[in-house]
Amino acid sequence: MLSDILVPLGADGDGAPVYCVHSASGSCHTYLPLATMLDHRPLIGIEAPGYDDGEVLSGGLAALADAYARVVDVHRKDRPVHLLGWSMGGVLALEMAARLRSTGCPVPLVVLIDAWVPTGEPTPPDPALRARFVAGFAADTLGGVADRTAEILRVCAEEGTGEEAWDRLRAHGWLPDELDSETLDQRFAVFRNNVRALNEHRVQPGHPGPAMVIRGQHSPPETLPWADLIDDVREVTLPGDHYSLWHDAGPTRLATVIGDALRQTSTAALRGPW
Structure with missing residues (x-):
C-alpha cells in the first residue's frame, strides 16, 4: 500500500506535523537527527515506494509528488502541514506543497535543504x-x-x-x-528512477511560498536561484557541504534555523516579510 511510505521518525506533539521527503536514495532516515530537536512537532518521513519492498513507483517527479500529496492529505487529519526535503526531497516537497494547497490544505512552510533547481542535466549511464x-x-x-x-x-x-x-x-x-x-x-x-525523474523535471515559476532554502557553504553553486521560482523565500547558508550538513554539528545547526522558521509560521499569517 502507498500509505506504507510514511515512516514515523519521532517527536510526538501537538504542533503541525513536518513531513520529511526522501532524497534520490529513497530513504528518509537522513532526517532522524532532527527528531529530538524540533519540539512538539511530529516528524514523519516519506520513503520511496520500493525502497524496502514492493514496486518502484514509475513515472516522473510530478507523479511522485501527486501520489505523496494524496497520502499526506489523508494522513494529516485536517491539520496544517510543513514540508521539508534534502536534495531531490526539496524539489518534491515544493511540488507537493503546490498540490496540497490546491486542495485547501494549509502549508505554512516548505524547507529545501541543499536542493538544486533541476535544469535538464542528462541522466548518467x-x-x-x-x-x-x-x-x-x-x-x-x-x-x-x-x-x-x-x-x-x-x-x-x-x-x-x-x-x-x-x-x-x-x-x-x-x-x-x-x-x-x-x-x-x-x-x-x-535511486536510478529518482535521479531520472529529477533530471527530467521542470519547476514552474510562481510558487507562493513561504519557503526557506538552506545551502551548504561548500556545496556547488546553484545554477538557477530558487528566488526566481518562489515568490516568498528566505535563504540561509550554513557551514558544510551537501553531505556534511547531516554530520557532527550539522543537524544542530539545521534544527536551529528550521525551528526558528517553524515558530515564525506557527500563526495563521506571517508578521511581515522574511
Whole structure:
C-alpha cells in the first residue's frame, strides 16, 4: 500500500506535523537527527515506494509528488502541514506543497535543504549512477564524494559489473555488509528512477511560498536561484557541504534555523516579510 511510505521518525506533539521527503536514495532516515530537536512537532518521513519492498513507483517527479500529496492529505487529519526535503526531497516537497494547497490544505512552510533547481542535466549511464549510489553510503567518511565516485568507476571498469558487482564493491569497504545483493539491486533501481525523474523535471515559476532554502557553504553553486521560482523565500547558508550538513554539528545547526522558521509560521499569517 502507498500509505506504507510514511515512516514515523519521532517527536510526538501537538504542533503541525513536518513531513520529511526522501532524497534520490529513497530513504528518509537522513532526517532522524532532527527528531529530538524540533519540539512538539511530529516528524514523519516519506520513503520511496520500493525502497524496502514492493514496486518502484514509475513515472516522473510530478507523479511522485501527486501520489505523496494524496497520502499526506489523508494522513494529516485536517491539520496544517510543513514540508521539508534534502536534495531531490526539496524539489518534491515544493511540488507537493503546490498540490496540497490546491486542495485547501494549509502549508505554512516548505524547507529545501541543499536542493538544486533541476535544469535538464542528462541522466548518467548506469555505471556512473552505480558509482554515485555507492559513494553515498559513506559520504560522511569518504571525504570528496566526487573523487570516490571516480575511484569506484575505475574499479568497475577494471573488474567488470556482472552478478558479483556488489560483492566486489563490498570487498573494497564501500558497502555495508548487512545489505545483500538483492536489497542493493532493489535500492539501486529506486535511486536510478529518482535521479531520472529529477533530471527530467521542470519547476514552474510562481510558487507562493513561504519557503526557506538552506545551502551548504561548500556545496556547488546553484545554477538557477530558487528566488526566481518562489515568490516568498528566505535563504540561509550554513557551514558544510551537501553531505556534511547531516554530520557532527550539522543537524544542530539545521534544527536551529528550521525551528526558528517553524515558530515564525506557527500563526495563521506571517508578521511581515522574511
